[in-house]
Amino acid sequence: MSTPLHGQISGTYVSDGTARVIPLRFDPDYFALFNQTNFNGVETPGETKRAWWFRSLDPESGFTVKNTDGMATDESDFVTTGGFRLINTITDVLEAAQIGTSVTAAAPAVAADAGHTFIPGDNVRVFSTTGMLQIAGMDFTITATDPGVDYTLGFLDSSTFAAPATAISARRIPFDPRDFAPKNRFITAISNAVNAVIQLSVTHGYNVGEIITLRCTPAFGMSEVNNLQGEIQSIDTVANTVTVDINTTSFTAFSFPTSAVAGSGVTFPQTIPVGDFDVLSGAIDNQAFIGLRLGVDVVGANNDVVHWVATKGLFGID
Amino acid sequence: MLQATAAFINCTGGTNSDNPTEMTRSDVDEVIRTLVTNDAYTIADNIEGEDKFGTAPVRDAYFAMGSTQLIGDLENVQGFIAKAQYPSPMHALRPEWGSISNVRFLLSSIGSQTTAASLNGATVFNVFCTGLEAFCCVEQDGYSANFIYRPPIYDSPLALNASVGYKFAEVPRITNDAWVINLRCTLSV
Numbered sequence: 001m002s003t004p005l006h007g008q009i010s011g012t013y014v015s016d017g018t019a020r021v022i023p024l025r026f027d028p029d030y031f032a033l034f035n036q037t038n039f040n041g042v043e044t045p046g047e048t049k050r051a052w053w054f055r056s057l058d059p060e061s062g063f064t065v066k067n068t069d070g071m072a073t074d075e076s077d078f079v080t081t082g083g084f085r086l087i088n089t090i091t092d093v094l095e096a097a098q099i100g101t102s103v104t105a106a107a108p109a110v111a112a113d114a115g116h117t118f119i120p121g122d123n124v125r126v127f128s129t130t131g132m133l134q135i136a137g138m139d140f141t142i143t144a145t146d147p148g149v150d151y152t153l154g155f156l157d158s159s160t161f162a163a164p165a166t167a168i169s170a171r172r173i174p175f176d177p178r179d180f181a182p183k184n185r186f187i188t189a190i191s192n193a194v195n196a197v198i199q200l201s202v203t204h205g206y207n208v209g210e211i212i213t214l215r216c217t218p219a220f221g222m223s224e225v226n227n228l229q230g231e232i233q234s235i236d237t238v239a240n241t242v243t244v245d246i247n248t249t250s251f252t253a254f255s256f257p258t259s260a261v262a263g264s265g266v267t268f269p270q271t272i273p274v275g276d277f278d279v280l281s282g283a284i285d286n287q288a289f290i291g292l293r294l295g296v297d298v299v300g301a302n303n304d305v306v307h308w309v310a311t312k313g314l315f316g317i318d
Numbered sequence: 319m320l321q322a323t324a325a326f327i328n329c330t331g332g333t334n335s336d337n338p339t340e341m342t343r344s345d346v347d348e349v350i351r352t353l354v355t356n357d358a359y360t361i362a363d364n365i366e367g368e369d370k371f372g373t374a375p376v377r378d379a380y381f382a383m384g385s386t387q388l389i390g391d392l393e394n395v396q397g398f399i400a401k402a403q404y405p406s407p408m409h410a411l412r413p414e415w416g417s418i419s420n421v422r423f424l425l426s427s428i429g430s431q432t433t434a435a436s437l438n439g440a441t442v443f444n445v446f447c448t449g450l451e452a453f454c455c456v457e458q459d460g461y462s463a464n465f466i467y468r469p470p471i472y473d474s475p476l477a478l479n480a481s482v483g484y485k486f487a488e489v490p491r492i493t494n495d496a497w498v499i500n501l502r503c504t505l506s507v
Contacts, residue, residue, distance in 0.1 A: 093433065094433045097439065125433075125434050125435060127435075128437070128439055136337065136438075137337060137442075171433075171434050184324070184325065184326075213495060215325050263335075263337065263437065264330070264337075265329070265330030265331075265332075265338060265339050266328065267326065267328040267338075272323070272324070272325045
């Protein structure tokens, strides 16, 4: 890895309509994208045709040009949300806490937070979940959001919890925690089955054929799986589960402790990777990166072809 | 690497109303019990007692690597023996702070921490308690790292700009995940 004083990288992607991260070989000073599919668009609401970012902009900002609603004419729009964010997994720290008012006891759990800025795919660390201390200190992937209203912790079934939380604090983790892979993960559910199905709180990144060891204390019910090792038979990326060759049919049912028990101190159940990725890429795959996250206001609609260029040069602020 | 991939145990024996709590003797005992049950070998030999006032024998021990922020809380743990109380201090390592039962603590200012990871949003300190050969660092291609500097005269047409780069050909890996445990704790205050 080297850091050039001057450099340019360009590329193309096909958008899926959701925010995406573009890893780069350097921290850029300028970024531009051009939406080929929508360049002549007349959509309502107007779609971004072109967008630019400069290092001096605040996170999530960007200069955009969109078509006027339903018309072929263009209009300029400087966005302050849904724009560009620079990411450096080496130096970035957790963002400031966003304070919510509740978390439902439901499947999946939904946290209410007026004015939140999370988007689907964000990983957050939650704490101070009053009344639902079972999850305080865990990381979760957000699977859906109602902007400015609530966000969904899609990989948590809290329907069996005694009560909803009456508060929540969440800090966005600007990167999938830690740079080494495969990673340990928090467990949110384990089924009783011939081949146990394990749900994890954060997008797990595991592959079929990899081996994991389970850790589970009696506080979470299924302590029989503690230290058991299993091979991943299949994965479900929608439910964020892995199926392992561990027979849990006769084991105690997995369940979160009460909030009071959790508040007195528990160790969260977890999966521990054993060995490397099945193609031994973990040892040589440095997952740290520098890049740019493109928010929903600039990334393009589903199936849009987008061309981009990132440059680095001498940069100064007067 | 250890923070990303090692199994962890939360300290639960403390009284700071957080999860994990501050470190206590019961938490250290749990780690030792787990490592011994998993047949992990201790790294350091015991230090036999001598007839020196104020000293105490030190058991054969696993090593625990943590943050210097734990100074204070460590010394409040029952059974803590400071390095100065070792019968023969020459057996202690420079970053060593002391021992508790079968664990000897090595502290660093860049010890691992996880921001806002406790029940109350406090910083969680990761103390990696490790037995013999629990993890290793593999140097590939015959070297570990290479720092490359090219002065301006060699790097640019007008000798205006230099360049630097680095290559790493080493990787840390856990060799036996049953022999290393991340003991997570917060501070007492």
